[in-house]
Amino acid sequence: MALRASDLRIGDSHEEVVVHNLSRTQIVQYAGASGDYNPVHTDEVFATKVAGYPTVFAHGMLTMGLSGKMLTNWVGDGRLTKYGVRFVSQVWPGDTLTSRATIQEIREENGERLVDLEITTENQDGRAVVQGSATARIDA
Amino acid sequence: MSELEKKKTEFEARIREFVGLPEGPPYLCPDAVNEAMIRHWCDAMGDQNPAYLDADAAAETVHGGLVAPPTMLQSWEMRGYPMHDATRLLPQNNQRKLHAAFDEAGYTGVVATDTEQEYARYLRPGDRITAETTIESISEEKATALGIGYFIVTRSVFSDEQGEEVGNLSFRVLKFKPAQEAQAAQESAAAPAKPTRIRSPYGHDNGWWWEACQEGRLLIQKCSGCGELRHPPRPMCGSCQSTEWDSIEASGRGSVYSFTVLHYPPIPGYDFPCPVGLIDLEEGTRICANIAGVEPEDIHIGMKVECMFDDVDEGLKLPFFYMVE
Numbered sequence: 001m002a003l004r005a006s007d008l009r010i011g012d013s014h015e016e017v018v019v020h021n022l023s024r025t026q027i028v029q030y031a032g033a034s035g036d037y038n039p040v041h042t043d044e045v046f047a048t049k050v051a052g053y054p055t056v057f058a059h060g061m062l063t064m065g066l067s068g069k070m071l072t073n074w075v076g077d078g079r080l081t082k083y084g085v086r087f088v089s090q091v092w093p094g095d096t097l098t099s100r101a102t103i104q105e106i107r108e109e110n111g112e113r114l115v116d117l118e119i120t121t122e123n124q125d126g127r128a129v130v131q132g133s134a135t136a137r138i139d140a
Numbered sequence: 141m142s143e144l145e146k147k148k149t150e151f152e153a154r155i156r157e158f159v160g161l162p163e164g165p166p167y168l169c170p171d172a173v174n175e176a177m178i179r180h181w182c183d184a185m186g187d188q189n190p191a192y193l194d195a196d197a198a199a200e201t202v203h204g205g206l207v208a209p210p211t212m213l214q215s216w217e218m219r220g221y222p223m224h225d226a227t228r229l230l231p232q233n234n235q236r237k238l239h240a241a242f243d244e245a246g247y248t249g250v251v252a253t254d255t256e257q258e259y260a261r262y263l264r265p266g267d268r269i270t271a272e273t274t275i276e277s278i279s280e281e282k283a284t285a286l287g288i289g290y291f292i293v294t295r296s297v298f299s300d301e302q303g304e305e306v307g308n309l310s311f312r313v314l315k316f317k318p319a320q321e322a323q324a325a326q327e328s329a330a331a332p333a334k335p336t337r338i339r340s341p342y343g344h345d346n347g348w349w350w351e352a353c354q355e356g357r358l359l360i361q362k363c364s365g366c367g368e369l370r371h372p373p374r375p376m377c378g379s380c381q382s383t384e385w386d387s388i389e390a391s392g393r394g395s396v397y398s399f400t401v402l403h404y405p406p407i408p409g410y411d412f413p414c415p416v417g418l419i420d421l422e423e424g425t426r427i428c429a430n431i432a433g434v435e436p437e438d439i440h441i442g443m444k445v446e447c448m449f450d451d452v453d454e455g456l457k458l459p460f461f462y463m464v465e
Contacts, residue, residue: 019186029184033177035218052318060252061214062184068211069187077191077201077262080210084256132254 002076003138005106005113013102014074018066018121022058022095030062060087063097063130067121070099075115075136085119085132096124101134113138142387143355144348148281151245155238155278155290163273163294164233169216173267178208181215207262213298213307214255216263217271234275235294242315247289249316257309269306272297276310283344289316319343335408336453346373348387354457356449358390360425369425392447394421394461401436409453415439419447419461433462 019026024044031042036059039046047056064085072080091097098121105116119132171177182192190197191207198206239250263269279291292315297308319342342350349372352359361373365382376383399417406412415431417439431439432450445461452458 026184026186029180033181033184034212034215035220037221061211061255064255065181065185065209065211068209069185069189072187072189072209077189078203078207080259082256082258083211084254086254087252 002079003074003115003136005115005138005140008103008106008115008138010103010105013100014070015098015100016070016073017096018070018099019095019097022091022093022097024056024093027056027058027062027093030059030065034059034061036061055093057093058091058095060085060130063087063091063121064132066097067099067119067130067132071101071117071119071134071136074101075138079136079138080134081114081137082135083119083132084134085130088128088131091123091129095129097121097129104133106138113140142348144351151241152281155241158234158238158241158275159278161234161275163235163275167217167271167273169269169271170220171216173208173216173263173265173269175206175265177215178206178212178265181209181212185209203262203264206265208264210259210262210307211257212263213257213259214296214309214311216269217273217296217298235273238275238292239315242290246317247315249286249289249314249318251286251314251316253291253312253314255309255311257307259307260305261307263306267306268301269298270300272299282314284314284316285319286314287316287319288344288347289314337409337456337458338407339456345375349373352387353449353459354455356457358392358447358449358459359387360390360421360423362386362388369423371425371427388423390421390423390447392421392459393464394419394427394445394447396420396431396439396441396443396445396461397426398441399431399439401439417445417461419445427459429459429461431463432460438463 028042031037040051040053041056041059044056047053068083071083100120101117103115104118107114115136115138117134119134120128121130122128178192187209191201191203192209195206273294273296276293276295281288281290291312293310293312295308295310298306300306340350349359360369360371362369362385363377363380363382364384364386365377366380368377368379370378397418397420399415402414402416403412413436415436417429417431419427419429421427431445444464446464447459447461449457450460
């Protein structure tokens with residue numbers, strides 16, 4: 001299943017809650033799955049006493065992956081060709097994140113139909129945590 | 141050129157040598173793309189896409205079999221955390237050497253700021269991936285909310301056993317000198333028993349002055365436009381609005397313009413009663429500092445004083461003005 005150019009309009013968007021009430025356990029799971037063991041993400045004592053943060057916080061790449069889940073759910077299997085994000089603010093345990101992709105452009109390149117998307121993920125207070133862009137292949 | 145500027149020039153020359161260098165030889169990722177890591181990743185993401193998890197369902201998709209989520213790209217080259225073998229954590233490649241050079245110069249903080257990834261194809265279990273990472277650029281020094289630092293961009297190109305590129309990514313991090321709060325927290329964690337002084341605000345516009353204090357030198361900012369001296373350090377001259385400035389080294393001699401003696405409330409890290417003076421320096425500007433070496437009741441306006449630098453806390457020297465009569 002894939003998106004079809006004929007069904008899409010610039011400005012169309014898709015939104016998903018990608019994590020509800022993020023737990024410290026999920027952050028630790030991500031450390032194990034990604035191989036990123038920086039203790040600011042997993043060790044409460046280090047994060048607070050040594051690094052001076054209020055508590056541990058999520059890896060930027062965890063938020064990127066969560067937002068990517070929304071993208072791949074929407075654009076379909078094997079369709080994502082490009083994806084970039086800026087880490088705008090930190091994601092903390094307890095956060096609920098909503099990711100949204102909005103169509104910026106529908107175009108053709110080397111005989112392939114492509115859609116350019118703008119990505120924003122916000123926390124429960126409406127504050128952006130990542131912002132970025134993506135490109136996916138679509139059908140005619 | 142001041143001592144401080146010379147140090148910065150040397151540091152920048154050193155870090156710029158890394159620009160364009162490969163992180164090391166091409167790195168064959170330790171494990172083939174595999175179902176177990178894909179499953180752990182999907183658990184952490186809450187991603188239930190059968191194309192990643194269910195071989196039978198995946199066979200029916202466009203891929204014809206299981207694939208890895210595209211955003212896992214970077215995880216295949218992660219080196220893990222080998223607690224049994226500390227040598228693997230040493231700065232053995234150029235990226236770690238570069239970070240070590242920053243750490244040494246006090247830029248100990250690191251934070252990822254953005255990444256951009258391109259996927260040529262989705263990876264399948266069994267793919268053996270080789271990563272080639274290059275240090276692409278280092279920015280000028282920037283003042284950020286986290287502290288003063290430099291942005292470093294690395295680019296990694298991933299290829300399969302046939303040498304075909306499967307994807308690439310750029311990754312930008314900020315290496316920074318942690319601003320006040322974090323530094324104070326670090327110090328209090330190291331020595332919770334002894335209270336230390338609250339550090340003065342330290343930043344782009346006044347860091348040079350505090351650093352000179354650590355070398356036992358009392359500097360005065362001097363406007364390059366009109367020659368007026370000013371203290372405390374700030375970016376613009378109050379007389380002629382020039383933002384060009386230099387500094388001169390003070391003799392340390394001066395006299396008490398005014399003073400007060402603090403008794404209450406007792407702030408941790410200070411001895412009480414605590415005399416604080418406004419000192420007219422003989423060069424012609426005024427500085428606020430502690431008066432020392434004299435009983436508080438003997439301090440008087442016009443009293444001749446001379447500056448000496450005392451260690452108040454580990455790594456913190458401050459100017460104190462002692463009576464000279």
